[in-house]
Amino acid sequence: MTHAEAWVAWVSLAALGCTGAKAVSHEAFVSPANAASAPAPDPGPEGKSFVAGVETVGRFDKTSITAPAFAWSGSSLSARFSGHSVSVDLDDATGNNRFAVIVDGKVQGAKLSVARGSHPYTLASGLAPGSHEVTLYRLTEANQGETNFLGFRFGKGGALLPRAPHVSRRLEIIGDSISTGYGNEGADKNCKFSPETENHFLTYEAIAARKLDADLVTIAWSGKGVFSNRGSTVDTVVMPVLWKRTLPERADSRWDFSGYQPDAVVINLGSNDFAPEVRDTSPFGGAYLAFVREVRSHYPSAAILCTVGPVLSDTWPEGRKALTQARQAIKSAVDTLRQGGDAKVSFLEFPQQTEVNGYGCDWHPSLKTHEIMAGLLEKELRATMSW
Numbered sequence: 001m002t003h004a005e006a007w008v009a010w011v012s013l014a015a016l017g018c019t020g021a022k023a024v025s026h027e028a029f030v031s032p033a034n035a036a037s038a039p040a041p042d043p044g045p046e047g048k049s050f051v052a053g054v055e056t057v058g059r060f061d062k063t064s065i066t067a068p069a070f071a072w073s074g075s076s077l078s079a080r081f082s083g084h085s086v087s088v089d090l091d092d093a094t095g096n097n098r099f100a101v102i103v104d105g106k107v108q109g110a111k112l113s114v115a116r117g118s119h120p121y122t123l124a125s126g127l128a129p130g131s132h133e134v135t136l137y138r139l140t141e142a143n144q145g146e147t148n149f150l151g152f153r154f155g156k157g158g159a160l161l162p163r164a165p166h167v168s169r170r171l172e173i174i175g176d177s178i179s180t181g182y183g184n185e186g187a188d189k190n191c192k193f194s195p196e197t198e199n200h201f202l203t204y205e206a207i208a209a210r211k212l213d214a215d216l217v218t219i220a221w222s223g224k225g226v227f228s229n230r231g232s233t234v235d236t237v238v239m240p241v242l243w244k245r246t247l248p249e250r251a252d253s254r255w256d257f258s259g260y261q262p263d264a265v266v267i268n269l270g271s272n273d274f275a276p277e278v279r280d281t282s283p284f285g286g287a288y289l290a291f292v293r294e295v296r297s298h299y300p301s302a303a304i305l306c307t308v309g310p311v312l313s314d315t316w317p318e319g320r321k322a323l324t325q326a327r328q329a330i331k332s333a334v335d336t337l338r339q340g341g342d343a344k345v346s347f348l349e350f351p352q353q354t355e356v357n358g359y360g361c362d363w364h365p366s367l368k369t370h371e372i373m374a375g376l377l378e379k380e381l382r383a384t385m386s387w
Contacts, residue, residue: 045085045122045155046153046155046156047083047085047154047155047156047157048153048154048158048159049089049150049151049152049153050081050151050153050154050160051067051068051149051150051151051152052065053079053160054077054078054079054149054151054152054160055078055079055163056068056070056075056076056078057075057076057078057215057216057217058070058072058075058076058138058217058218059072059075059217059219059247059255060075060149060246061247064148066150066151067091067148067149067150068149069146069147069148070138070146070147070149070247071142071145071147071247071248071249072141072217072218072220072248073138073139073140073142073181073203073220074138074200074203074206074217074218075137075138076137076138077135077136077149078133078134078135078136078163079133079134079152079160079163080131080132080133080160080161080162080163080164081131081132081133081134081152081154081158081159081160081161082130082132082154082158082161083154083155083157083158084126084129084155084158085122085124085126085153085154085155086103086122086123086124086132086134086152086153086154086155086158087121087122087123087152087153087155088120088121088136088150088151088153089118089120089121089149089150089151090114090121090147090149091117091147091148092115092116092117092145092146092147093145093147094116094144094145095114095115096140096195097114097138097140097144097145097147097195098111098113098114098138098139098140098195098196098198098199099111099114099136099137099138099139100112100135100136100201101124101134101136102135102136102137103123103132103133103134104133108123108124111139112136113195118148118150123136125155131161133163134152137200137201139181139195139198139199139200139201140195140200141180141181141200141220141221141222142221142248142249143222144195146247146249168214168215169212169213169214169263169387170214170217170260170261170262170263170264171208171209171212171214171215171216171217171263171265171266171381172216172217172218172219172264172266173205173216173217173218173220173265173266173268174219174220174239174243174266174267174268174295175205175218175219175239175266175267175268175269176221176222176223176224176225176271176272176309177220177222177223177271177364178203178220178268178271178309178310178311178364178365179203179204179205179218179220179268180198180200180203180218180222181199181200181201181202181203182198182222182362182364183198183360183361183362183364184197184198184199184202184203184360184364184366184367184370185197185199185202185360185367186359186360186362186364188359188361189359189360189362189363190361191360191361191362192361192362193222193361193362197360197361202367202370203218203370203374204350204365204371204372204373204374205218205266205374206218207370207371207374207378208375208378208381211374212378212382214263214387217260217262219242220239221239221242221248223235223272224237224238224239224242224269224272225239225269225270225271225272225273225278226238226239226240226269226270226273226284226287226288227283227287227288228273228275228278228281228283230272230275230277231275231276231277231278231279232277239291240290240291240294243295257298257299261299261302262299263302263303263385264302264303264304264381264384264385265295265299265302265303265304265305266305266307267291267292267305267306267307268307268309269288269291270284270308270312270326270329271309271311273287273326274312274322274325274326276316276317276320281322281325284325284326284329285328285329285333288306288329288330288333289332289333289336289337292304292306292334292337292345293337296337296342296345301344303344303345303346303384303385304344304345304346305346305347305348305380305381306330306333306345306346306347306348307348307349307350308323308326308327308330308348308349309350310350310352310353310365310369310373311352311353311363311364323352327349330347331347334346346380346384348376348377348380350373350376351372351376353365353366357369357372
């Protein structure tokens with residue numbers, strides 16, 4: 001495959017169609033070789049269903065108190081409980097979503113692969129007497145459809161227990177396919193997107209958040225840009241619009257920013273604005289500056305880190321100097337804001353991905369590249385935030 005063909009493959013994403021729980025602190029996860037999906041739905045686990053009192057990280061629409069809905073990558077539900085088992089009832093719109101299951105701080109050896117519709121799933125059984133903790137963590141992105149949480153069950157006689165209070169560091173990421181983990185578990189650059197190869201738990205921001213002991217909210221969607229979604233005249237809803245939604249596929253879904261204020265926000269956008277299909281990239285600089293100002297208007301106290309991702313290049317599209325253009329525009333936005341008195345806006349450029357570190361599906365960042373990015377982000381946030 002030529003470099004030109006690779007870029008076209010990378011950008012051909014159009015075919016893809018509340019906060020506060022403590023971040024889980026661990027690193028192990030199943031590898032692609034042994035990441036078998038868990039068996040699908042169980043006949044009927046025992047025990048009372050608990051929805052109220054379960055802690056959530058991410059954007060959840062709680063219009064229905066018995067069936068809160070969520071869609072964004074990395075959304076999670078956590079509970080401390082007594083009981084010998086734990087199961088979950090989920091209603092999934094597509095049957096395409098995958099979840100990590102974490103019990104007592106350990107990621108289980110298989111992803112939970114859900115079926116379409118409402119079903120129960122056993123997450124762990126044969127647990128020792130005493131208290132336990134469970135977290136269900138969404139690995140797939142919002143374009144794979146919404147999920148409704150219908151409750152945890154802890155077996156006959158099991159009960160939801162209060163969780164210990166903690167001081168949270170809060171981190172929000174606004175991004176595209178890089179931040180969703182598109183294809184990061186894929187074998188190489190030649191594979192195409194599938195839910196099985198997308199693992200948000202192993203993205204750069206998720207790894208960094210665990211290192212920093214920070215709660216993480218990711219608002220990201222593959223193929224989206226600041227002003228252009230790869231030049232598409234069909235897919236015209238850009239990330240600054242989606243960012244304001246609780247459930248991104250619903251135009252009337254509005255997120256209440258007053259209910260959640262992150263300590264730091266990382267913006268990792270621009271790769272799709274400089275795709276070959278975008279004939280005129282000149283609107284990017286103004287659109288980017290306007291978006292950062294909008295983020296600041298909702299988060300008056302947060303540190304805002306404006307980044308350049310690892311997939312842009314000055315060699316393709318030929319003669320476009322995409323990386324240089326993006327870098328200059330983002331730096332200019334940061335400089336303008338700082339000169340205007342906003343000292344809490346800064347710039348970070350991730351290094352370009354390389355063949356040495358491999359590629360995920362459709363030339364996306366590999367697991368190794370995500371690890372490298374995580375180290376840089378962790379270092380930057382420790383310095384910026386004194387974390």
